[in-house]
Amino acid sequence: MKPDSAVNAPVDSRGPLLEVRNLHMRFPIRRGMMRRTVGYVHAVNDVSFYILPGETLSLVGESGCGKTTTGRCIARVYSPSSGQIIYRVDEQETIDLAELDNRELRPFRRQIRMIFQDPFSSLNPRLPILQIIGESLKVNRVASGSELEDRVAMLLQRVGLRPEYIRRYPHAFSGGERQRIGIARALALNPRLIVADEAVSALDVSVQAQILNLLQDLQEEFNLTYLFIAHDLSVVEHISHRVAVMYVGKIVELASTEELFNNPLHPYTEALLSAVPKPDPRLRNKGVRIRLEGEVADPGNPPGGCYFHPRCRFAQDRCRLEEPPVRELGQNHWVACHFAEELELRGFESIGAASNDIG
Amino acid sequence: MQPIHTRLDNSAPAADGVLLDVRNLQTHFFTDEGVVKAVDGVNLTLKRGQTLCVVGESGCGKSVTARSILRIVPAPGEIVSGQINFRKRQGGSIDLATMNPKGREIRRIRGGEISMIFQEPMSSLSPVHTIGSQIMEAIMLHLPVTKREARKRAAAMLDLVGIPRASERLDAYSFELSGGMRQRAMIAIALACEPQVLIADEPTTALDVTTQANILDLIRDLQQVTGMSVLFITHDLGVVAEIADEVVVMYLGRDVESGAVDAIFHDPKHPYTRALLQSIPRYGNHDRRRLYSIKGIVPHPFDRPRGCPFHPRCDDFIAHKCDRIDPPRQFIGREHSVRCLLYAGAPELNSDKELPS
Numbered sequence: 001m002k003p004d005s006a007v008n009a010p011v012d013s014r015g016p017l018l019e020v021r022n023l024h025m026r027f028p029i030r031r032g033m034m035r036r037t038v039g040y041v042h043a044v045n046d047v048s049f050y051i052l053p054g055e056t057l058s059l060v061g062e063s064g065c066g067k068t069t070t071g072r073c074i075a076r077v078y079s080p081s082s083g084q085i086i087y088r089v090d091e092q093e094t095i096d097l098a099e100l101d102n103r104e105l106r107p108f109r110r111q112i113r114m115i116f117q118d119p120f121s122s123l124n125p126r127l128p129i130l131q132i133i134g135e136s137l138k139v140n141r142v143a144s145g146s147e148l149e150d151r152v153a154m155l156l157q158r159v160g161l162r163p164e165y166i167r168r169y170p171h172a173f174s175g176g177e178r179q180r181i182g183i184a185r186a187l188a189l190n191p192r193l194i195v196a197d198e199a200v201s202a203l204d205v206s207v208q209a210q211i212l213n214l215l216q217d218l219q220e221e222f223n224l225t226y227l228f229i230a231h232d233l234s235v236v237e238h239i240s241h242r243v244a245v246m247y248v249g250k251i252v253e254l255a256s257t258e259e260l261f262n263n264p265l266h267p268y269t270e271a272l273l274s275a276v277p278k279p280d281p282r283l284r285n286k287g288v289r290i291r292l293e294g295e296v297a298d299p300g301n302p303p304g305g306c307y308f309h310p311r312c313r314f315a316q317d318r319c320r321l322e323e324p325p326v327r328e329l330g331q332n333h334w335v336a337c338h339f340a341e342e343l344e345l346r347g348f349e350s351i352g353a354a355s356n357d358i359g
Numbered sequence: 360m361q362p363i364h365t366r367l368d369n370s371a372p373a374a375d376g377v378l379l380d381v382r383n384l385q386t387h388f389f390t391d392e393g394v395v396k397a398v399d400g401v402n403l404t405l406k407r408g409q410t411l412c413v414v415g416e417s418g419c420g421k422s423v424t425a426r427s428i429l430r431i432v433p434a435p436g437e438i439v440s441g442q443i444n445f446r447k448r449q450g451g452s453i454d455l456a457t458m459n460p461k462g463r464e465i466r467r468i469r470g471g472e473i474s475m476i477f478q479e480p481m482s483s484l485s486p487v488h489t490i491g492s493q494i495m496e497a498i499m500l501h502l503p504v505t506k507r508e509a510r511k512r513a514a515a516m517l518d519l520v521g522i523p524r525a526s527e528r529l530d531a532y533s534f535e536l537s538g539g540m541r542q543r544a545m546i547a548i549a550l551a552c553e554p555q556v557l558i559a560d561e562p563t564t565a566l567d568v569t570t571q572a573n574i575l576d577l578i579r580d581l582q583q584v585t586g587m588s589v590l591f592i593t594h595d596l597g598v599v600a601e602i603a604d605e606v607v608v609m610y611l612g613r614d615v616e617s618g619a620v621d622a623i624f625h626d627p628k629h630p631y632t633r634a635l636l637q638s639i640p641r642y643g644n645h646d647r648r649r650l651y652s653i654k655g656i657v658p659h660p661f662d663r664p665r666g667c668p669f670h671p672r673c674d675d676f677i678a679h680k681c682d683r684i685d686p687p688r689q690f691i692g693r694e695h696s697v698r699c700l701l702y703a704g705a706p707e708l709n710s711d712k713e714l715p716s
């Protein structure tokens with residue numbers, strides 16, 4: 001089977017850490033007493049991308065577009081319906097995580113970790129911090145006893161928490177501190193790839209700033225690679241090297257952060273960018289706003305042709321009939337729109353979001 | 360028990376356009392573990408047709424302030440002092456803080472003159488009644504109309520808030536609507552009786568940016584049409600920049616700074632306001648610079664610092680002063696006030712003098 005995607009990894013001496021090829025994830029829709037399957041939610045629909053070592057790639061898009069499902073397939077919380085998840089084991093070897101069973105996945109679960117959105121519910125309230133963070137070290141027989149304590153204390157310190165807190169329970173920490181605990185837990189086994197699913201979304205701006213700084217510091221220190229899932233585009237713009245925009249289970253555009261924000265090629269990206277509130281009252285009513293009408297299509301019953309066509313201000317007959325393939329336009333800039341070359345879309349700057357003289 | 364006396368004051372000038380004037384509001388929760396001073400000195404002035412944003416981090420008292428105005432603070436919470444002067448539609452001003460929270464008068468004002476959209480739409484829309492019957496109920500509570508007229512008006516309201524096929528949607532249940540539609544339905548219920556004031560508590564926080572932009576547009580448009588005033592609660596400074604005329608920044612139950620939106624963003628005075636503005640990611644940092652971050656965390660409500668409540672986290676902290684003196688509210692411009700000792704001449708200990716506005 002030849003992958004249709006144009007999103008092939010660059011021929012780089014390092015090679016990508018992870019390459020996702022034609023990933024699909026379908027959830028059965030069950031109805032009635034017998035829970036018969038009456039259809040499928042196609043949550044991830046032919047998604048392809050790669051992540052380089054040390055890079056932050058963000059997934060953005062409206063609620064329900066498949067960001068979390070993509071992240072969970074990669075962390076193999078889910079078994080994808082089809083597709084490949086090629087992971088670089090070392091310089092010589094790669095392996096397809098999608099094919100592995102639970103036992104075979106073991107060594108890789110240490111290397112690919114998740115951080116979750118909700119710092120309140122993702123930590124077991126009945127366990128002290130020592131156990132929450134130390135659990136995986138113990139299970140994987142990395143450390144035990146006083147060595148374990150030392151390692152946990154070091155991890156706490158690394159994420160900016162006092163090592164004395166090691167015997168406290170989650171309730172004794174603030175939201176930002178709990179998120180740090182979640183990060184410390186993810187770091188425990190020296191991971192290579194971290195899937196951060198809305199890791200800062202529930203936090204106040206001041207705490208969010210602390211966590212974003214921490215994630216960047218850790219990336220530099222340990223050469224970590226992030227798949228960063230978020231819906232706040234200002235945060236994404238700040239932290240990412242590259243950004244992929246998803247719509248109803250598909251990637252509609254993928255480019256470097258600067259390219260994507262300055263020179264979007266997909267009408268959906270343009271609309272997302274124009275909806276971001278501009279943090280300066282002097283920019284109010286400046287520039288053009290594109291308002292997206294209607295609702296996100298139902299991934300259980302998507303429209304024909306381009307999934308975005310019912311909400312797209314440029315839609316033509318062709319968009320209703322023919323699904324646009326992902327094409328590479330410009331270097332490492334991929335887009336799935338029939339008219340990407342012709343449309344003149346506005347980036348963040350021209351919409352008027354840039355401003356520097358504040359505060 | 361709250362005393363039931365309302366202060367009628369027809370002579371008060373309406374020319375300044377002030378509709379709602381909250382003065383030195385204090386609402387505390389008397390819990391078993393101790394007193395939570397959720398709101399501990401808040402002033403705000405809402406003018407006719409304007410949007411006032413209350414902004415601050417989680418737990419700073421935004422929702423409790425809103426609930427205090429409508430007198431729906433849950434036990435063990437109580438308004439312990441302050442005034443909430445409200446100019447009624449028929450003229451005359453009353454102090455909502457002194458009213459019986461269960462009395463007829465406040466119930467008439469709630470929903471009729473001041474309505475609120477709550478932070479959690481799912482918990483404030485009934486799952487067992489249709490959207491239509493909930494709007495009709497709100498209408499019939501306040502207006503002398505028949506059921507048929509109420510239904511017609513309800514359909515018109517849904518249409519007004521941009522719900523397509525409005526008369527069909529009257530019979531829909533809230534769980535059949537998307538997040539954005541639910542929020543629109545909430546707004547329809549809140550506006551059914553054409554209130555003078557809409558209090559919107561984080562109405563867009565759980566929504567996608569695209570939906571958020573549409574809801575903000577909707578509120579702005581409705582404001583144009585009806586001339587209502589909006590008290591908008593949010594923790595998102597981007598949203599504030601988009602819709603506010605005036606801003607109140609809260610920290611630990613205090614209005615640490617308030618003023619016109621342009622002054623707050625371009626000439627912020629309080630170190631907390633400045634810090635907040637600096638900690639939001641801004642477009643153009645392609646080198647992925649570090650963000651400014653406020654040191655420490657918001658203290659536990661039982662652990663209120665002495666002196667200026669922000670002093671343990673403040674970069675401009677003045678030793679032996681900020682940790683001792685509770686900064687009074689000072690006007691540094693005509694409508695720009697700040698609680699910070701950097702701007703105090705020589706304040707009296709713990710004075711909280713009201714300056715003429």
Ligand SMILES: Nc1ncnc2c1ncn2[C@@H]1O[C@H](COP(=O)(O)OP(=O)(O)OP(=O)(O)O)[C@@H](O)[C@H]1O
Nearest residue numbers: 027041043062063064065066067068069070231299
């Ligand atoms: N376990 C599941 N079973 C059935 N459907 C699911 C399941 N998980 C997700 N879905 C559906 O798959 C689609 C994608 O969901 P997903 O959670 O990946 O979206 P998301 O982009 O992360 O959204 P959000 O921004 O709201 O977190 C949605 O339509 C969702 O309802």
Ligand SMILES: Nc1ncnc2c1ncn2[C@@H]1O[C@H](COP(=O)(O)OP(=O)(O)OP(=O)(O)O)[C@@H](O)[C@H]1O
Nearest residue numbers: 388395397416417418419420421422423424433660
């Ligand atoms: N019923 C209650 N009993 C005791 N304390 C309460 C109660 N309701 C609120 N509080 C406390 O009052 C303070 C202010 O709460 P409030 O809900 O007004 O915050 P907020 O600014 O709206 O925060 P958020 O942004 O999280 O909604 C908090 O410390 C909170 O814990």
Ligand code: SF4
Nearest residue numbers: 306309312319337338
């Ligand atoms: S393919 Fe057509 S409908 Fe889809 S985004 Fe492009 S112009 Fe719009």
Ligand SMILES: [Mg+2]
Nearest residue numbers: 067068069197
């Ligand atoms: Mg998600």
Ligand SMILES: [Mg+2]
Nearest residue numbers: 421422423478
């Ligand atoms: Mg609140």
